[in-house]
Amino acid sequence: MAESTILMVDDEAEIIQLMNIYFNNEGYKLLHASNGLEALKILQSHHIDLIVLDLMMPKMDGMQACMNIRETNSIPIIMLSAKGQDIDKIAGLSIGADDYVTKPFNPLELIARIKSQLRRLNQFNSVTTNPNEIHIENVVINIASHVVTVDEQEIKLTPRQFALLHMLAVNRGVVLSMDRIYEEVWNEPFMESKNSVMVHIRKLREKIETNPREPQIIKTVWGIGYKIENDSKTRGE
Structure with missing residues (x-):
């Protein structure tokens, strides 16, 4: 080693x-x-x-x-x-x-x-042998092709949903505030747009979480924002 x-x-x-x-x-x-x-x-x-x-x-x-x-x-x-x-x-x-x-x-x-x-x-x-892929539990994000699979089945994400998931994935372990998420994903100043972020998080969870009401991938940090745990299990563990 x-x-x-x-x-x-x-x-x-x-x-x-x-x-x-x-x-x-x-x-x-x-x-x-x-x-x-x-x-x-x-x-x-x-x-x-x-x-x-x-x-x-x-x-x-x-x-x-x-x-x-x-x-x-x-x-x-x-x-x-x-x-x-x-x-x-x-x-x-x-x-x-x-x-x-x-x-x-x-x-x-x-x-x-x-x-x-x-x-x-x-x-x-x-x-995680492919540098273009991020593996989080049963979710695989291909950065180059913008393809996301859950349990090896491709799911359809909007460009904004993909950008949101990608942002959370590359910042694993970091709590991202709603204003930071909005400014980077929407590419415009944050103007009390919490609802926009919350709605997109909810729709994203519906597509990638086994049980969206008890999310295991995208976690809410109350009063701050959202994060993907740094120690989430990757495929193959």
Whole structure:
């Protein structure tokens, strides 16, 4: 198996030095950034398998860095923070973090969580061999042909329904607000158009969900918007 590269974004040198020892023992390659801006630059020039991202940092904090990364990248992110309140964890997970570890942490626990995320990523990649396809449970989205199948049966989606499904799929694990969905899919400013988004979500669920009244693919995050879970099972698992 190829060596996994971990990007650890933290301004505490002692933590970096300590985790470098554990990463070396596990056969991981460590890259280090001391703030979010440095992390974004590293992502542009290196292949990264997983990011460990501290919340409190100078120049660009972990929250802003996570949101910027999630605009273009679905790489697993484990967030670190000295804040252990549930509201802080919810905030981190809602913007796209895959896991959350509270400081001070046990290095072995962090290693275990990294292994879990990498294992999930490898399982996903092993069954998603076509770069033009996204597999989510029993749904396959072919980006190139704009064909969507459910249980290997093609379903008909309108261009807007396809754009909506594709947007949710490429942002798996990220809660997308109604205004962001509307502005990107409808390509016009959001003007209290929640009903338009809700109607299209409902019609999309009727076509891809086994039971649209209890959706397992497109989840509602009340008061915020919608998301497709990052750990949804892919075909073949």
